[in-house]
Amino acid sequence: MSNRFERANSQLQKQIALILQNKMNDPRLSPFIYVSSVNVTPDFQYCKVKIALDDDDENELKKTIEILQKSEGFIKRELAKAVDMPHMPKLQFEIDKGTSASIRINQILQTLNIPKGEDDEGN
Numbered sequence: 001m002s003n004r005f006e007r008a009n010s011q012l013q014k015q016i017a018l019i020l021q022n023k024m025n026d027p028r029l030s031p032f033i034y035v036s037s038v039n040v041t042p043d044f045q046y047c048k049v050k051i052a053l054d055d056d057d058e059n060e061l062k063k064t065i066e067i068l069q070k071s072e073g074f075i076k077r078e079l080a081k082a083v084d085m086p087h088m089p090k091l092q093f094e095i096d097k098g099t100s101a102s103i104r105i106n107q108i109l110q111t112l113n114i115p116k117g118e119d120d121e122g123n
Helices: 003-022 058-070 072-082 097-111
Strands: 034-040 046-052 090-095
Touching: 003 034, 003 046, 003 072, 046 058, 058 072, 058 090, 072 090
Parallel strands: 046 090
Antiparallel strands: 034 046
């Protein structure tokens, strides 16, 4: 991937995350939305935005994606103000199942009651 696309992806990811955190006032959205990756097509017509939540409820994830798709116009307008691009790509939001799974595993591991500092001496 060229530096141009890497810069565009990085800039879009950063700005989309800021917009979702600071400018989206939809109470239906979780405050723990994470933009895990952004991939713009070589012609800059489309941009795939992968979203992860701290919630593994499938219905909640689908509802969040629907809300984001309906808010695409607002997000694109805010992006146009923050990013200098000749054409703002169409945003396609998707669930990032890999990151969601990692978050869920970390939550499960934190709930386990494992004593710290004890060595297994009975081998």
